[in-house]
Amino acid sequence: MNISKQLINWYTDNKRDLPWRNTTNPYFIWLSEIILQQTQVVQGRPYYDSFTATFPTVFDLANAEEQEVLKLWQGLGYYSRARNLHASAKYIVKELDGKFPDTFDQIIKLKGVGDYTASAIASICFNQVTAVVDGNVYRALSRIYGIDTPINTSKGFKEFKTLAQQLIDPKQPATFNQAIMEFGARLCKPKNPDCNSCPFNTICVALQKNIISDLPVKLKTVKVKKKYFNFIVALSKDNKTILEKRTGSGIWQNLYQFPLIETDKSASHTIIESQVKNLDLFKGHNITLSLYNDKAIIHKLSHQHLYTKFWIVNLNDDLESGILFDEITNYPVPILIGNFIEKFNF
DNA sequence: AACTCGGGGGC
DNA sequence: GCCCCAGAGTT
Incomplete structure (x- = not known):
């Protein structure tokens, strides 16, 4: 046969x-x-x-x-x-x-x-x-x-x-x-x-x-790059946060995420605080910054390892833009963000 | 031809 | 930690 x-x-x-x-x-x-x-x-x-x-x-x-x-x-x-x-x-x-x-x-x-x-x-x-x-x-x-x-x-x-x-x-x-x-x-x-x-x-x-x-034979594996992601999770008095749509090329195109500050190494509270205060998003607001996860979450992709920290920004007032907590699950997000949203329980 | 693009699971 | 998965598009 x-x-x-x-x-x-x-x-x-x-x-x-x-x-x-x-x-x-x-x-x-x-x-x-x-x-x-x-x-x-x-x-x-x-x-x-x-x-x-x-x-x-x-x-x-x-x-x-x-x-x-x-x-x-x-x-x-x-x-x-x-x-x-x-x-x-x-x-x-x-x-x-x-x-x-x-x-x-x-x-x-x-x-x-x-x-x-x-x-x-x-x-x-x-x-x-x-x-x-x-x-x-x-x-x-x-x-x-x-x-x-x-x-x-x-x-x-x-x-x-x-x-x-x-x-x-x-x-x-x-x-x-x-x-x-x-x-x-x-x-x-x-x-x-x-x-x-x-x-x-x-x-x-x-x-x-x-x-x-x-067998089978496969040529050289690509080497993995490390990236350091800091997501800024805004919390306003009127129960809003901020999600942004990822545009351009690269991963997660057209998905949503919290405002991202990428650094070349693990960033300190001082570094992130100074950068957050410079964001147009928070101009005119008083903010309090706190770190959600002290130990970085390592999100592993085929060719990148994302060392990720979520930073909570408490606002003492309302947000004109932004989205209501109740609407957050309507947006498509990477599983890295989705896991955070689920655990944080807005 | 080499690189990029996710997330989960086996061992 | 490394490899693989009913691969395709871009550079």
């Missing part, structure tokens, strides 16, 4: 019952694929449920405000996915009359959709023979075939894409694609793969050579 058939057989016996596996509606499949980019099923699943419930059709998503979409995305990370999702929904409604594109070449034109996602949608929804290459595929194929080409190079991508395209069952591309991914996620795991029950344990090159833990 060939590898494709064996993968599909394994999948038939071992697949999880997941909500997006009970539909071929391209809108739902698209939602699931965007949500699952760089995201494990257990983390993404509740977001899939809330998005399909809140936006049952592409028209509902297109008609929403971006802030509402970001709020629903809050906590999932990689927020450009949510912004691109929303922009593409508008494009589908306005330019395509609400009809989802039905070929790989048209699907990949959507913002936020690359080779992987276009291949997944084209195969699952439209039966196109387009092989997916994701982290699971890299891992499974690199081990079974003993391929040590680095996966995060264009050469590596082409090599694995070509191999996957050769393996895919042209009669059931959707099942094959989901089978190889499920196989990578559940059996051929990064750590402690279940080789004992693997259907390929007699042919797996990596297993025979005892180099399972060396």
Whole structure:
């Protein structure tokens, strides 16, 4: 039996019952694929449920405000996915009359959709023979075939894409694609793969050579930068605080945060106090500054470690601008801010 | 080709 | 502490 058939057989016996596996509606499949980019099923699943419930059709998503979409995305990370999702929904409604594109070449034109996602949608929804290459595929194929080409190079991508395209069952591309991914996620795991029950344990090159833990090969990890964030939490007599929208490039684009003072090292009370008093926000107000968390919260992102302190600014009067405490949960915020808001309990 | 973009979980 | 996750966009 060939590898494709064996993968599909394994999948038939071992697949999880997941909500997006009970539909071929391209809108739902698209939602699931965007949500699952760089995201494990257990983390993404509740977001899939809330998005399909809140936006049952592409028209509902297109008609929403971006802030509402970001709020629903809050906590999932990689927020450009949510912004691109929303922009593409508008494009589908306005330019395509609400009809989802039905070929790989048209699907990949959507913002936020690359080779992987276009291949997944084209195969699952439209039966196109387009092989997916994701982290699971890299891992499974690199081990079974003993391929040590680095996966995060264009050469590596082409090599694995070509191999996957050769393996895919042209009669059931959707099942094959989901089978190889499920196989990578559940059996051929990064750590402690279940080789004992693997259907390929007699042919797996990596297993025979005892180099399972060396594959797949990935080139150099990026080094992590430290940043020092000081968030200024204003508290006014009329129960208001200040949130600002993050603009420009960088992390958390279009999400909200307390006014931020970034320093090049851990800042003292004196330093922050002098900078806070210079903020236009507090001109003409008497303020009292106090530190909320003496020990910095270390918020770890893939490429940054954020050493974070929250500073409380008590005002002895009202704020003309600012938002009411009761409205604070309407705003999409990074989980770092969200955790503070929850704990502070405005 | 290298860098940027989140947050959670396994070990 | 390091690596990975149903990757894509920008430089």
